[in-house]
Amino acid sequence: MQAWIDTIWLVPLYSLVGAGLSLIWTPSITRKTGPRPAGYVNIFMTFLALLHSTIALVGIWGKSSQLFSLLWFSVEGLDFTFDVEVSALTVGAMVVITGINFLAQIYAVGYMEMDWGWARFYALLAFFEAGMCALSICDSLFFSYVILEILTLGTYLLVGMWYNQSLVVTGARDAFLTKRVGDLLLLMGVVSIFPLAGTWNFHLLADWAEKAEVNPVVITLILLGLLAGPMGKCAQFPLHLWLDEAMEGPLPSTILRNGVVVPTGAWVLIKIHPLLQLSVVAQQVAIAIGAATALGTVLIAIGQIDAKRALSYLVSAYMGLIFMAVGTGSIESAYLLMLSNALGAGLLVMALGSIISNNITQDLTLLGGLWSRRPISGLSFLVGMAGLGALPPFSGFWGLSSLYQSLQASRPGLAVLVLVINALLVFSLVRVFGLVWGGKPKQMTERSVEPLWLMVLPMTVLAGVVLHTPQLWTGMGLISWQSFADSWVLLLSTLVGIGLGAYIYLNEGIAKPIALPSRFIQDFFTYDFYTPQLYKFTVVGLVDIFSRLMYWFDRFFVDGLGNLFGIVTILGGESLKYSTFGQFQLYMLTMLLGVGLLVFLVFRT
Amino acid sequence: MPSTLIEPTTKLPPSTHPFAEIIHRLERGGSMLPDTEENLMQIIGLYKAYAIPMDFYWRDLLYIAERVFLDPVPAFKYFLPKEYLELANHYAGDNADLRIWRGYATAHKELLEFIEKGELKARIPKLFHHFYHDRINMEFAEECMRAMFWHRNMGGLLEPYMDSAEYKQNADRAIRAYFRDNPIMLGLYKLFPDMFIEQCRQATMYSVLGLFWEVMCPVFLEMSDIYDEGGFKGVPDAMNFLVNGIFAIAGRPIYHRVYIRGEWYDIVPKSKGFTWLYEAAFPYVEAVFYRTSPFRGTKSYNAQAREVPDDQNDFHYGILYADKFPVASAGIPPTLLHQDMYHFLPQYLVDYYQKFCRGADDMLIQLGVSFQRSMYNVTSAVIQAGRAAFLYPLDDPNPRHLWANRYYFEGQLNRFANPKYGMNKAARILAIQSQDYR
């Protein structure tokens, strides 16, 4: 058993091997046969990873965590060590990652059965899996940064999967650049904390933070930098837009992204949480960003007509809750929320994906009336909703209630906010459910069958896992029914959300689409608080104008000056168009002059 | 040596349509595809390369419709049993109802060889070929079926029939029989009957497409044989062969039956009088040649981007509009078909493609373009057949009749000139007029 634990670092390598093998089946290399073996190979490798991490999890269960380091390289006394923490938590995270990726990959066999880009697609999924598995056992801030940055590149490539499509191209670009902004601030934090703490090891950093005496302004700035990385990954305000645009990517990758990729940021956030105690401002910022994002994105989600986007914003909202949890030091609830999100958000995407796969449209206003013919997808969606919203006994409830209770004591205002967010979250999901499964069939939903078993099976398996999570948690002693009694208000807010949602969206009597009294407010939500425009007129516009300006300056001023200088010295090098030979002579002249000067100087002494 | 075209005795003033030249060609009995030897060679070669995977498609479609039926985990639906490989095509062989192809009625020999050895050229178990993706891409055939299933109101009586009580009764009988020993599925059926009925409708559509292609396969094979014998003088000849074929087979019954434990269950009985032309061919052309659904690799499905039309009627992503250059990129489903045809290209086409662009390296795109040409020719045949069936002869002396013909042609070609959603830009009709598009 110990052998499995000692070799846990193999887990990321399995999928990397798979990713490498996939290249064989890229269409420019394998021409005579198709690309599907790439998928099968990767599914197999992921299965191995899942198996290995599960066995290791059983082995490490109940034991204390094991720490060890692998030296990467060392230069000028600076050791770059890959610190590994093997604990039930980190190995458990691996199991979740490999498990969801395993299901997502099988789902993709069905969903992408007509795609010819399997090699690239599966290689990238494997790449993500490897990165995330490595991140989960990584105990070093430096390597966490490295992995996040590499995954940013992965996002660019994965969103850019269908690169022929113009919105994919811009989506990939924006995803990359937005995440990169977060990563760079994180890098600044990584670079600047080292001279102070002398280590990048999370455990040592935590020890250091306990007794550190540092300039509060400096440490606040550093912490804000460290926060920015998770903010970008978790699509928090104001770096949230990329997730919307990333929805242009293939849907099976969205399962992985919404479920586990986005929460990588939260994972790192939890890791740096001990440092947050050094700065109250940083804590406040984390809470404020989380709260604003959670409330804002859940409202945006309600304004979306695109099925995938209606879900993606909820992931931002959920991550916002985790930011609040970490900011207030409620780490346990952060972990619970993260797991709920991994399973619930993944399941929701699978359920909607099964609809999109054969009803073509993603427009919620064009869907409807599918309950009788698509009950399996519908039930899975409902289970996913129960996995996210606070609906006891299902998994979503426990994380939320843990957060609610911890906030109730310290910051009652935020506790109320959690209630509101929960109600809105549930409302938005009921809305989607009502628009897709409720009502009467429309042109695009008149014919609709449950899709291929390769999609239905992983979906139902994941639904089963979501349903059984609370049991698992009870078994692990993570949750107790006592907390239900303490947070019944939360249930109330859920019921309000469901009730209101059902009243509006499962009611034939109310005409849809629902128009808010103010067109402006409606558009404000629909168009994502006009963030794209905001970006365009601020950062993007600024860089654009500034770069043109600088280039103009460069051409006409700096270069002009140089040319002027050139003209003065050699009487117009450009305009006179010397022959090659003529210029050569000129050069010889310069050389001779130089040497003459040299000789003159030397022999004068 | 182009084949002779009709010179009408009564002449109309020249057309003012954007595709006037093509209209005039159609009015003289030509095809939308220019009549050149190169075009003839390309389209016939492609018909042959298409016919062989199609021989697999129709057999497997019928197998799925009749045997796999509602199997919840149809993991082996692409593994054709011997029975279906030997199933006699009704339009080929000695015992044909109407002998279109002079060859044999069982599965094509090149197909059988491919199934056995694949491109790996190895006699290894079928399962291995399957997992190595060294196989016919049935997914493409299923996608065509789904397009026909999802796009509604394309005419014919079958579509409304599938919503009738009679159909539901037939389906119910078959479903009960099929799941007789499976209490879980029966229980589910009790809970969600519509889910099963809908699956049954899809199975019906499998059958429809299978029966449709059962006809096209021998037609294409025969055309290839005639060409090899030197029979066609030009593109219009090839088109006219198709026109005649369409007429000859128009009355072929369309039905769906399921084989459960030694017994046939009629779901759509032959006695309903559903015909090949109205219930299969016209919807097929509409759904597959014109509409289908946007390739994910080229169009955004984002609802707010509004790239996907709100109305099924505005879908325009079929072969006639498809951009062939991204073939083999991610998200371009026709790649599956092109790969299937790639295995069966006649030697003269392989040699031909070697001479252009990147030769063997981009053959998939080159044959895709040829396929586009050949399907413009098939569409021309459908348009001409429609003209012959519902309108007037091209040499009709009555000018009013000729005007009706012209309106018909112009109306058909308007589908390629419509600026809505950029359909005019997407349509490849102008591109195929030139030999340089390849």
Place this chain on the structure above:
Amino acid sequence: MATIVDIAVSNPDFSTLVTAVSAANLVDALNSPGPFTVFAPVNKAFEKLPPGTITTLVQNIPQLTRILTYHVAAGRYTKNDLRGRESIPSLEGTPIDLYITAAEFEVNNATVIAADIEADNGIIHVIDTVILMRPHWFHPIMRWGKEGIKSEGVVV
């Protein structure tokens, strides 16, 4: 007077039609009181069809029936009765298009070469072409062709 069937049988020009009607077991129906308006194609009309068309139909009686019933409308309509109408519904279900002026009488793409032959249980119009059900897209396409591309006619 004679029934529709009697008239058809007595005329050798209708021999193909009669064969088809008896193959489709429609003799009794057409002998019933009706009344019917029958658009009866002459032999030459059948000969215009490409080879194989008839073979397939004769092999498949329900399909043949469907084509034949398309040539029949319920009710007794003379040319004059039909004037001013664009179409009448056929027994098959699909409407039959009409074009009638003083000099001309056309149904779908067939020309009536002898109109208003009275029978006991209906009326016969002799046509020179076998008419086939025009699909639902036919009229929108024709309209679109007539109005030109700018009309943005949508094919339904």
Place this chain on the structure above:
Amino acid sequence: MLSTLIWLPIGGATIASFCSAKWARIVAILTSSAILFLHVLLLRQFNLGTGEFQFSENLPWLPNIGLNYTLGVDGLSLPLLVLNALLTWLVLCFDREVKERPRLFYVLILLIHAGLSGAFLALNTLLFLLFYEIELIPLYLVIAIWGSKQKNYAATKFLIFTAVSGILILAGFLGLAWVAPAPKPVFDYQSLRSLSLPVTAQIVLLLLLVAGFAIKAPFVPFHTWLPDTYVESATPVVMILGGVVAKMGTYGLFRFCVGLFPEAWSLLSPWFALWAGLGILYGAVTAIAQKDIKRMVAYSSIGHMSYVLLAAAAVTPLSLVGGIAQMVSHGLILALLFNLVGIIEKKVGTRELDVLNGLLNPLRGFPTVSALLILGGMASAGIPGMVGFIAEFLVFQGSFSKFPLPTLLAILGTGLTAVYFVILLNRTCFGKLDNKTAYYPKVLSSEKLPAFVLTTLIVFLGIQPHWLVTWSETTAQKISSRLPSNAIVQLINLQQQ
């Protein structure tokens, strides 16, 4: 040993110039392979334990003017020598682009190689200058003969700027020899190093040298020759030019500016650091505005060379190792990018960002070239896993504690690097091929080979950076140890006031 490195290519060039074109190619390939092999030997024999010069050779040449043939190699020059050998080898072995007067091309490339090796090896300021100047002649010729449309303009501009750079450096060296408190003018590097000069004199001379090397590297605002020269030069030429020749500027900065004027350098280094930070931003921002992919890559070089300046300014052992690593990594990455851009230009016939599209297309585009371009662009943008990240990170970490603000500016610069590379990749690799024009010829595998070799190195050194940094560790310590400590600098500062 070291002399062989200089004279072997000269010998090869001489032989090649008497052969037919076909044989000249064979001679060139053999010579460059032999050189590469010698460098591998050098790497194997190099003693990592000492920061002193190794394999030294000393021959009096013109003793009365102090011009001696003194050669030596240390951890600063070694990586650059190997880079030089590698790029020359790639250019000579795999280039098929030069069809016109190939023999002359091989000869000139070998001569450039010899000149560069000489400059890196020279331990005598005059000898260095000699090589520095000599190498200009073949460089000028390769730009002017094999360049594109505006080659004459570009070559002239290059010539003028570099000549000015040479004169400035000459002036600096002469001045140094002049003020040295010795009976005869001193040009020997080792002796110069042991001198202690008045700070004011140091500053004047330092500024002369810095200006000279800043033109060569180049740093803003002396960079304007670069875009024109790089863009107009043929692909193999620009690989050498951007890959190694420019490194002479930064090499000189490390060797002569930091090495010979430690006090003045410490005094001025905050300004140099700021200069570097702004230069990085300037380069990145101007690159964003480019519409031509080759020009964009060329502009990327301006910012990226300034990382080396930042490293030099900080003069911590870590930053110096980072700086040297950055020279190597930049050489590899830039050579890769220019190689790929060259292939694209050759096949598509344009470099316009607005025209290029969809080259990732697996059948009609250039999937491998595009994939490598993505990799190269990302390496340049400092994505971990590739060599660019290692070098940049060491520079950042090494410089941060000394110059936090410029370092943060530099990090911002890597962010902007990502912006223009994403623009470049999005436009060229992503998107859809145009149905009317996209009938490009395919890329032969032999054309892709240099890119594969470079990519392998970029990834390998990114994953196993030990092989990148280990050479220069002791040398960096030695250079850094000669710098006065902060306290002394402050003292000098006070004295100045």
